[in-house]
Amino acid sequence: MTRTLFPVLTVLFGILVIWFLAVAPMNIRVTLDQAARAGGDVVPTEAVERRNASTLSLLLNNKSYIAGGYDLDRPRLPTPTQVGQELWKTTGAMILKGRTWSKRSLIYHGWITLQSTFWGFLLGTSVGILGAVLVVKSRVLEMSLVPWAIISQAVPIVALAPMIIVLSSQAGIDGRGFPKALISSYLCFFPVMVGMIKGLRAPNAEQLDLLKTYSASGQQQFLKLRVPASLPYLFTSLKIGVAAALVGAIVGELPTGAISGLGARILIGDQFGTPLAIWSALFAAAILAGVLVTLLDRTQHVLLRKMGMRT
């Protein structure tokens, strides 16, 4: 754990530095526009001329205004501190005020998204594993199922999501829970299926021949060899799958007119021009994904250790 901590923190630090430096050029135009409107001394003075000037020349000619770009209410690119403050305001501070489940709390929205992610992950994983089992069991099913699974991933989910919602409401399913889970599982099943096909085929010829010499049945071969051999592959694909399920859940919230969930926060932030809301929702989603993947990683570690594997 400590061995991986240092490189991770180094990269994180690097990203923060780049991010911080990028704030000045990204926000300079907004800052100058605001300053000009307030009667400040801006070079060039005309808005049209500023539009045609390069970002670099604007920065160099208006050095005194650069600092202002780090403290805007509606910045093009907020600073890391602004995002951090907004995150705290919508999570920790909410808890302290006893408003954890308020509509302004990201914990509430995160919980909504997490539920869709969970159901989508469950459905996607089941479909993925079942698909892999069928494909490994039967050559005919392999030839008929695998191409469709691949094609399914070539269809942009953003295009498919509204149709899923329309069709599921037409089918008489109330609420957004089910279509969201369905969209989420659509992204999730594929990595699980691919990983499990590989895992169930992992046993080598010698391991298979051994069971043949015992005259073992197909079911015994499956349960005593293929399933245990596939477990390391399963966990690797579950980790990819759960991240995909989260993305699917967020995508599922975008075109549905949802008002709760991290995806809805991102969309509303965009529509109302509050970039801080978008950025904090984005980070909440990233943190959520990190937590989910870490949980699965720990489970994998413990389970494979128990199975005598060196992890």
Place this chain on the structure above:
Amino acid sequence: MTAETVIKAENLSLTFQTNDGPVHALKDVSLDIKKGDFVSFIGPSGCGKTTFLRCMADLETPTAGDITVNGVSPHEARRSRAYGYVFQHAGLYPWRTIGRNVRLPLEIMGYPTAEQDERIKRVLELVDLAGFEKKFPWQLSGGMQQRASIARALAFDADILLMDEPFGALDEIVRDHLNEQLLKLWAKTQKTICFVTHSIPEAVYLSTKIVVMSPRPGRISDVIECPLPAERPLDIRDTQEFLDVAHRVREGLRAGHSYD
């Protein structure tokens, strides 16, 4: 010397169809193996010794000729679990402890749990691995892993033991030790053993019968009855008798090669 025939091959041939044309892995191979024999198959790569063993085990299907194991077809012999097979690599399942690896065939064959426990204990003692039941394969040396895989093949009541270069990947010191143990095991269990090897001293030291094979097409070029006594300490390999047999095996191998 009228022991019953356990394995009988008559004009056995096996041809693989490849993109480069047919490959004659075995051609007109005939051999009788008697109960209690220790038969070694020796020859260069591609001489069909492993293929022959795999035919006995019903892991390959011959394209011509006849072969019987215990008087029935290899398929029926396999269904009735007539043999234990030891592979070149120990092939232990890494997620099972040594004890549970030995339990695998017993589980599959449906032995009652109490009997499984008793058999595991007995065969692990037989290969000197008592006390290693709870270890995982990676915690054992290569030689110990191979002994565990022999224990696994001995756990159920098969009279025939088919061994495909079981000690090929081990160093010579470990190999000597395992050869000595294998002879003791054979004396104790009275099994019929078919043993594929690359090593002349190993073949001479272990066998009652040495089958020399040569490639392209895979065939038997000599069958040598080994005159050494049943009781064989390791230093028997320095006796003139031993060297004479080894010499004859070497001659047989050379004759096979000159065919090219």
